[in-house]
Amino acid sequence: MTDLEEVKELLLKGLNSQQKRIVTSEDNLLVKACPGSGKTRVLTYKLAYMYLSNPNSIKRIIAITYTNRAADEIKNRLDLFEIDFTNIWAGTIHQFCLEYIIHPYAMSYSRLKKGFKIIDEYIQSRYIQELLSELNLNIPRYEIAKIRTALTKDMSICETKYPNVVAEYHKRLVGNKEIDFDLILNLAYKILIEHPNATFTIANTIRSIFVDEYQDTNELQYQIIGQLTHANNKIMTLFVGDLDQAIYGGLGGTAKSLEEIVEVTGQAFSEATLNGCYRSTQRIIDYYAYFQERKYEIISKSERAKVRGVITLDTETDKDDIYCDISQLIKNTISAGVPPEEICVIAPQWYLLYPLSKMLKELLPNVPFDAPDISPIKVDDMNVFYKFSKIVFTDVGVKVSSRKRIASEILNMLINEYNVAIDQHIDNYWILQKINSLKPNSDDGIKYFTDVVSHVLRLLNADRSTYPTLYDTLDNFMEKITDRIQRFDLASNIDAFKRMFKEKHGTVITSCHKIKGEEYNTVIAFGILQGMVPHWDAIFTGSDRGANEANKLLYVIASRARENLYLFAEKGRTTKRVIYQLTDVLQAYDYNYDL
Numbered sequence: 001m002t003d004l005e006e007v008k009e010l011l012l013k014g015l016n017s018q019q020k021r022i023v024t025s026e027d028n029l030l031v032k033a034c035p036g037s038g039k040t041r042v043l044t045y046k047l048a049y050m051y052l053s054n055p056n057s058i059k060r061i062i063a064i065t066y067t068n069r070a071a072d073e074i075k076n077r078l079d080l081f082e083i084d085f086t087n088i089w090a091g092t093i094h095q096f097c098l099e100y101i102i103h104p105y106a107m108s109y110s111r112l113k114k115g116f117k118i119i120d121e122y123i124q125s126r127y128i129q130e131l132l133s134e135l136n137l138n139i140p141r142y143e144i145a146k147i148r149t150a151l152t153k154d155m156s157i158c159e160t161k162y163p164n165v166v167a168e169y170h171k172r173l174v175g176n177k178e179i180d181f182d183l184i185l186n187l188a189y190k191i192l193i194e195h196p197n198a199t200f201t202i203a204n205t206i207r208s209i210f211v212d213e214y215q216d217t218n219e220l221q222y223q224i225i226g227q228l229t230h231a232n233n234k235i236m237t238l239f240v241g242d243l244d245q246a247i248y249g250g251l252g253g254t255a256k257s258l259e260e261i262v263e264v265t266g267q268a269f270s271e272a273t274l275n276g277c278y279r280s281t282q283r284i285i286d287y288y289a290y291f292q293e294r295k296y297e298i299i300s301k302s303e304r305a306k307v308r309g310v311i312t313l314d315t316e317t318d319k320d321d322i323y324c325d326i327s328q329l330i331k332n333t334i335s336a337g338v339p340p341e342e343i344c345v346i347a348p349q350w351y352l353l354y355p356l357s358k359m360l361k362e363l364l365p366n367v368p369f370d371a372p373d374i375s376p377i378k379v380d381d382m383n384v385f386y387k388f389s390k391i392v393f394t395d396v397g398v399k400v401s402s403r404k405r406i407a408s409e410i411l412n413m414l415i416n417e418y419n420v421a422i423d424q425h426i427d428n429y430w431i432l433q434k435i436n437s438l439k440p441n442s443d444d445g446i447k448y449f450t451d452v453v454s455h456v457l458r459l460l461n462a463d464r465s466t467y468p469t470l471y472d473t474l475d476n477f478m479e480k481i482t483d484r485i486q487r488f489d490l491a492s493n494i495d496a497f498k499r500m501f502k503e504k505h506g507t508v509i510t511s512c513h514k515i516k517g518e519e520y521n522t523v524i525a526f527g528i529l530q531g532m533v534p535h536w537d538a539i540f541t542g543s544d545r546g547a548n549e550a551n552k553l554l555y556v557i558a559s560r561a562r563e564n565l566y567l568f569a570e571k572g573r574t575t576k577r578v579i580y581q582l583t584d585v586l587q588a589y590d591y592n593y594d595l
Contacts, residue, residue, distance in 0.1 A: 004052045007081065011045050011052075016301075018274050022238075023049050027270045030214075030258050031240040034298045035288075035559035036279025036519065039240060040070070043212055044077040046238070047088050050208060059207035063090040064225075066213040066248075068381040070517065071095075072402075079401040087207075093221045094181065094382065097188035100205075101224075103416035105191050105198045111174070112187065117469050118417070119178050120380055122480050124149065124169075131168050150182040153189055153220050181382075185220045192227040203232035213516075214239035215246035215255035222256065226264040237265055244292050244555045247513060276301040279519050280562055281309050287565065288558035290589060291551040302562070309563035313528075315582050319572040322526055323356060327363040329566060330507055333522050340367055342521035344508040346557060348532040356526075357509050368506025374488045375500040376445065376481050384413040384470075385453065385477040388435070392452050393445075393497045396436050407431040418470040420462050434459055445497040446481060512553050515560050523561040526568035528554075529580040550585040 012020055019038060022031055023046045033039040043063065050061050065071040071090040078085050091099075106112035119127075128147060132139065139162075148159040149166055159166040173179060179187060192199045209225060211217060217239075229235050243255045262269055275298050277285055282300040289298060317325050326345060333343055345360075347353050350372065357371040380386045387410050391403055407428035414420040434456050440448040453474065457463075464471040485492050508520070512533075531539065534549035558565055569582035581587075 004055060004083075007083065008049060008052045011049055015042070015045070016276060018272065018276065019045075022046060022272050022274070025270070025272070026236065028237045028265070028267045029239070029272050030261055030269050031238065031272045031274065032296070033240055033242055033274040034277055034296075035242065035245070036277040036302075037274035038278060039242075039274060040073060040212075040517070041077070042274065043210060043240060044074050046210065047074070047090075048078060048081060048083075048085065050236075051085055051088055052083075057087065057207060059087065060205055061088045061207050062096065062209045063088070064093050064096055064209065064211045065090060066092070066216045068092060068379075070212060073517075075405065076402065093217075093224070094184045097184050097224065098382070099412070099416070100202055101188040101191055101198075102184065104202075105195065108195050108198060109187065109191050111179075115177055115419070115469065117176075117178050117473065118184070118382060119173075119180050120383065120476075120480075121181070122378070122483075123178075123476060124180050127169055127172055128165065131165050131172070135165060135168070137162070137165065149180065151186055153186065153223060155186060155190070185224065189220055189224050189227070192224065196231070199227055199231045203228040203235065206232065206235050208236035208238070210238040210240070212240055213245075214241040215243050216241070216248045216253035217256075218253055222254070222261075222264050226266070229265040229267055233267060235267075237267055237269075243294060244552060245516060245559075247516070247549070247552045247556055275299060278302055280559065281305055281307045283307075283309055283311065284558065284561050284563065284565060287311055288555050291555040291558070291585070293548070293551065304563065307563055309561075309565075311565045313567045313569070313586065315569045315571070317568055317570050319570045322568060322570045323359040323363065325568070326356070326524055326526065327360055329524055330360070330364060330367060333564070334367065338521050340507045341370070341505055342562075343524070344510065344515065344518065344520040344522070344560065345524045345526075346510055346512055346515050346560075347525065347527040348512045348535070348553065349527060350511055352527050353509055353511065360507075360509070369509060370504035370506045371509040373499070374484065374490060376485050376490055376492060376497055377500055378480060378484065383473065383477060384410055384417065385474055387413070388453055388456075389449060389497070390501060391432065391435050392449055393494070394501045403432060404428045407435075414460070414462070414470070418462075418467055418473075420460060420467060420470065422460065426460070431456065440494055443493045443495075445492050445494045446478070446485075448494055449497070450478065512557055516556060519560055519562060521562045522564040522566070523557065524566045524568075525557045526570060527573075528567050528569045528583055528586065529573060530583045531575075531578060531580055533583045533585075547585060550583050554583075554585060 012023065015023060019042045022029060022042055047061055047063055063074055065074065071092065074090045078088065102112065106116070128144060132144065147162050147165060149169055150158055152158060157163050157166050206228065209228070211225065229237055239261060241255070246253055246255050256264065258269055258271060273296070275296060277298050278301045280300060280302060282305050285298050285300055330343055334340055345356065347356070353372055357369065361369055361371070377386065377389055387406050390406050394403065410431055411422060411426070411428065415422055435452055438452050438455050462470060484490060490496065527533070533553050534546040538549040539546040569586070573580040
């Protein structure tokens, strides 16, 4: 038996029968995976198993994830095998479109062939504000945030209230040779549709496409995948997710049925289920099963499956007392032997979390918190200088595989996005060496970062006159950092930048949407109020969207808990017109709560 075959055997050894069937199957699969079923592990093992089954294949095995964090988790798990999984690629659909479609075939599309720059939401927001001013439109900030700049797949404007603003916005992008985040998908789709030879070539470099969290995939994303599978029907395709965790419907996420996926891909599919939950007690499972849209049995496989734990719903605490009550809960839970990092406090809106975070740190000075912080650098994994910052402000010699991977991504972006001429001898080790070689001569984080980037670009012979677009991106990146530091009165020393990339430990404070994929012994959720769960926007549609959104949010919240779940629908929260009440979905839920 070869070493690779031994690794394959080890992969399968720790899997249950459902997991093993999915990992070894050669069918196209639609997988329904309950919370805590080991979905990410199964997906990672399937990627590795496919590679190990035919290690000499030059075709790529693609994993499309909803977030960069999920992609990083898959990459980090693969790193543990200490095998060079060269042909495995993991990332978001936008990253896939850039790397596999737009960069290689930009010359075939008129909008892109003379070069382009990707703008972020910071520049996008500035453009919209400028256009509103030019058009003499004075509208509230909350309404500005709702202006839809995205286009349909045939490049038509979606926005109905301010279509003239969006039309001018897209004219500006064309004039500036810029594209935004949404246009990455639009233009990738147009290339595939209008250039079938390119589609055929791309499709035939791919061995498989695995889509994680498929319930959050939007229509255009499905169509892009469908173009590739129609061009090469031999691509093995897998969609895995959980319909009841589809909490991004407001962003266009659609959980297609088996029949719809068959239609969009042109492939035959089998269905599979992961219904063994290794996370929660059966009591927690029975509680959140009430919120399932399509009922199926979820069975606890946890060693503590029969532990009773705690499930409570508090509707009596006043909003002014909520911080004290939650701090006491945290204190009691830690006293009962639960580590701080096994406790999570969540709310449906970020604005509720910042004052909570501040108060809990004051009330519990000896408890460590992994709380929301406003950092000098905004996360933007599609910006080459953000990737620079991930290396500059993280420790040398730690997570070496990850640092090498990021350095490779920097090189690829410099070559593909900015057409920087890179000498053949320059590789990811070179990038790391040059970044690591420059030590700070002051405690100023901005100066240190600028010095390092300038140093590397100078050694690459990438000057401003030759690569103006690259330096425009750098200028915008630094402008955003300066703006955030001034706007939020942030520290700008090197440690302030490094804190952003350090792993945090302690009781987690986060939002309902950010908690997906996480698990904790004890979950404490507040703001479980009609108008927050679900949001007013969903309620005012006049359909079933409000109840559906509330069910999904409560399902996600409750399914993060292993043993204990505390829900608060605090009294006293109001708007000018409304007094918030317990969400309607829970008012209708007859459950025997703990006292």
